[in-house]
Structure formats: C-alpha cells, structure tokens
Amino acid sequence: MPTNYAEVEETLRRIQSQKGVQGIVIVNSEGIPIKTTLDNSSTVQYAGLIHQLVMKARSTVRDIDPQNDLTFLRIRSKKNEIMIAPDKDYFLIVIQNPSD
C-alpha cells in the first residue's frame, strides 16, 4: 500500500516536537542531506562527518561479528546528544539536548 507523503511529514513533526530536540537531518547513502531543520552549513557538516562515522561504526560491528549489524548510534557530548538511526539507504540524525 503506498504510504502517504503526509505520514512522513507527520512522523518528522512528531519527533521535532519532542522535548529537547534541537534539529533533525535526513541524509542519504551518498552523504547528501535530503531534509533538514538546521541551517545549511551545520547540515552540510553533520551530513559529511556523521556519514563517515556511521560507515566506520557499521564496519566495526560487522568485522567483529559478521552476523551482527548496527542498529543505532548515540554520541553523547557535553552539550547535547547526537542520535543516528541508520538504514540501508538513509540515516535519520536527531540532535537532542537531554536536559534533566
């Protein structure tokens, strides 16, 4: 059943409205940012740097156990947390500030 374009928008809007979320970037497998809520320069930076990192992380997991695969990657830093959900062709990157 062809999924509606609106559903995708709805999902992204829901994520954006969660507490602490600072931005969302969707990157394709070639490193091109498809959709973003951040400004252009940050988007390009995130897209390029995180793309390489996810490739490295995925190959690391697979090298240790070929049956294994990367499902999620979190990078916690002093100021915020970068969460990456990888897929075969796209990544969904969310920058959140877990302020408790």
Added chain:
Amino acid sequence: MEIVHVYTKLRSEFGRQYLFSDRPTELLVDIPPDPSLAMQFITKTPRDQATQACREMSEHQVNTERFESESRGLNHMEGGWPKDVDPNDMEQTIRFRKKVEKDESYMNSILQLGSVMDHYIRQNNAINIYQDYFTEDQDIDEGQEAPSAKTINVFRDPNEVKRTVTCLSWHPDGGRKLAAAYCCLEFQKSSKDLSPDSYIWDIENPNQPELALKPASPLVCLDYNPKDPHTLVGGSYNGQIVYWDTRRGSQPVELSSVEHSHRDPVYKIIWLQSKTGTDAFSASTDGQVLWWDVRKLNEPTERLVLDPGREGNLDRALGAISLEFEATMPTKFMVGTEQGLVVSCNRKAKTPAEKIVCTYDGHHGPIYALHRNPFFPKNFLTVGDWTARIWSEDIRDSSIMWTRYQMSYLTDACWSPVRPSVFFTTKMDGVLDVWDVLFKQNNPTLSLKVCDEALYSLRVQDNGRFVACGSQIGAATLLEICSGLSTLQKNEKSLLAAMFERETKREKILEARQREMRLKERSRSEQSREDDTGRDADGDESPEQLIARAEEDFYSVVEAERKRREERHRVSTNHSKP
C-alpha cells in the same frame, strides 16, 4: 620338564554315564623355585617418558616500528551530488531533494526509522543515564595510597650526536612549555658536528620541539623570564650571555661581547626581580658573578669576584657552579662553588669586600645545586658529592640535616613548590629520589629509576605535580608525581618549622660545646707550656722511646692473651677427663 596327566578308559566303558565323586584335594605337581634362574634376569630401570600429540609451536615477539602520526583537521565541503546536479544551483538541488522525497523506499524507511528514533528520544527524556548516583562515596581517603610517580612523556634530542640536558626551565605561564639547554659538558669531548641548538618543547608533543634556539656556542643554562614569558636568557659554553625573544624566532636577539663575558662556561643564570624586569645575573667557574641588563648586553652592569680573602683577586677566586636567588629577598643571594663552599652575599653592600657576607663549608665536591625552601627562606638545600644537606642561615659550621652517603653522585636537587617538606634529587645512576623529611629521613620516600644513564638536571613545575629531569643522552623525561606528594598536608608547615628549629638548636648547642672545649684546650695547653719550662726532658719523648714503649705494651698484651688461652684450655681438658 613335562607334566603329563594320563587318563585311561576301557573301550567297553565308552558311552556309560558319568559318575562324579568328590575326593579331597591332591597335590599333583610341586615345582619349587630355582634361584639360579634368577641370575639370568636383567633388571631394567623404569623410565618415564611423556608424550603429547600436538603441533609444535614457537613464541615470537614483534614490536612494530615507531609510527609517527600527525593530527590534521578536515574541512567538509558539499559533496556526493550526482553528476547532473550542480550543488551551487539552488533550483536543481531543491528539485533533486523533492524527487527523493517522493520515492517509495524513502517514505518507508523514514517511517520505520522515525518510530525507532521516537523510542530513544523518549528514553532520553525519561531518565538521565549519566546521572551521578553515588556522589557521597567519592571522597576516598587519599592518605593510604603508596607514593608513586609515572612517566608522561620523554623528549629526546633530535640530533644524531646526543648531548646532555644541562638545564631545564619551565614556562612561567602555566608550564605548558619546557625549555631545555643541551651541551656536552665533558672536557674536550665536543666534536665539530655537535649541534649548538637548544630546544623549547611543548609538553603535549614529544616528537618535535616547538622552537629551536640557535646560539653560536652550546648553552649550558637557560631561564625563562618570570615577568615576560616570551623572553629567555641563556649562558653558553664559551662564557657569553645570550638573549632570546621567542616571538622573533630562533636566532638570538642579543649576545654579550666576548671580552666582557665570562672566561669559562656560564653554569647558572637567573633573572632578577627589578622594576624593568630586564636584569639577570650569571655565575661561572672563572670565579666571577656578573650582573647584566639584557637591553645592553655588551657590558655587565656589575661584577663580583668570589675571593674568600675579600680582595677581589681573580687568581684566588672560587669557581661558581650554582646560584640561588629568592625574589622575596632581592638583596641577598648565594653562590655554590666548585670547592664545596656556599658563599652568601649581599648585593647592596657598600664596598666589594663587604659583598661576601659569610661562607658555609659542607661538601667535599662542587655544589651542584642550591635552593632555598620556598616556605622557609632561612633554610636552604645543597647538593654536592654524595649527600644532600639542609642548612640554616644562622649556623655557619655545619648543616642542620643531611642524608646518608648515597651510592652514587648527586647531581641536582630542588624543593617542591607546594609541599615544604618534600624535595627531589637526581643521581648519576639515573635515579630520581623524592624525599619527604617529615615522613622518613633515612631514605627517600620514593625512588624511581628514570633511565639507565646519569641524570643531570631537574626542575619541578610550579604546581608541584610535574617534574622534568634531563639525562646524559639528551632525553628529558616528564613525570607526574602522585597527589599524596604534591598536595599540602595539614599541619605540615608547623611540623616542619618545629623540626627545623629543633635541628638548628641542636647545632647551636653543639657549636657552643665545641667552642667551650676548644677554649678549655687552649687554656690547658697554655698552662702546661708554662709548667713545662722546668720539666723539659720528661715532657718530650723522643721517637725511640715512644717505639720502645709501644713494643712493651704490645708484648705484654700478647703475653696476657696467651696465658688466658692456656688457662682456658687446661680448664676444658680437666672437665673432659672423668
């Protein structure tokens, strides 16, 4: 021998039924053992042989070659766009993006990823997984841990021919940089291709020095200006003083003129406390202490000759090897000499003769290090020959505390700037000792073997945690001391003050007693000389009479011993006879 049992049966009785009957046991054959046969047996010693069925393996260790790595930054530009889309053209990129968004697989994957992400975001919002749960238990008692130190970095001389690290100086602003002077101090060992360079190292990067200082002749000592962290002054092997500004590069900004400099290598140079912040003074084994203004290095501003006779005679001057200057007492300074004397001087004296206030005689060899205790300026530490001694300014005759004679020569020492009772020493066998006088006085609290060759210089950073020591082959090692030895303990100052006072008092009493005894001796000898005019012959024994008396004494002692042995022997034989 054949054992045969014959069983006979008549043919006519074949086929009849068997009738079994019981009868008692009957010995049929008895074969006794034949001992002669035992002689023919050869006993074999049993042997244990282990076997194992496995593959043969050998162990081999491999160390990879040192890999030099560099950190570089990477600037990410826009990329990955397909060939027909120009990234700078907004319209094309928007069109491309819209196309991807309409793609079926895109929508599916985003929906799926979205739900996964949603879960984790909510998780983050629910609980802070990095919260500090047990903060109260974090103050562990630090007093129990054993003193330790670990090597952080080793800075090696990049030149082929290795030179000794003769002096180290920390950058005054935070101590991120270390300046090291390299020079071959052995007499006539320096070859033509010995590089005269000295280096400034950044402590984070041990692979390459941050700046090379290129004087005309190798530097024996150098010092950072505490007022201006960009300037350094150094004393070189040929006696000249050199002044650098690190903002201006590796070449010296100014050099002192050869005629007015020292005639021997400059062993120590220290910046002075002055309003302009440009004064320094240097000492050398030619017996002079010279004061300089670095703005005008062609002539020293003042000169002092270390003549113990206070005459300014250069021929009788003592060679100076170390200097000491404390910023809180700007008029006084001390010089350690090659002859083992410490000379205390006053800069502001009216006449040159009064400049030398007093001397302290303590060591058998040159005093390689001289350092005042930063907390108790009246007490200072000297190092020379095989001991380290602590002195009090008031007691001239001897030091108030000293270490045992060590196994090897001590080369450098300094107090810790944070703990008044801790000092560090380096030895010729490559050992760095950390002494804590309040804890243990016979032995160092911590003894570390830094390297196999001799250590020649030592400097503690102002925070008291980092210690840099330099070795004979040009390797400067940076060590971090454990927090127990670099944090001020409670009551430490008062305890150390009490200890110094006690020792000073003891020395004073000893000195007084010595003086008393000497006075008594003198008065007695004077008296006896008056009485002696009458009894001349008796008083004066000639050598032959002395020898005769000695012989008599000797033989009487031998006789007595022999008699005693005979007596003992007789007593023991009497006991054995029943």
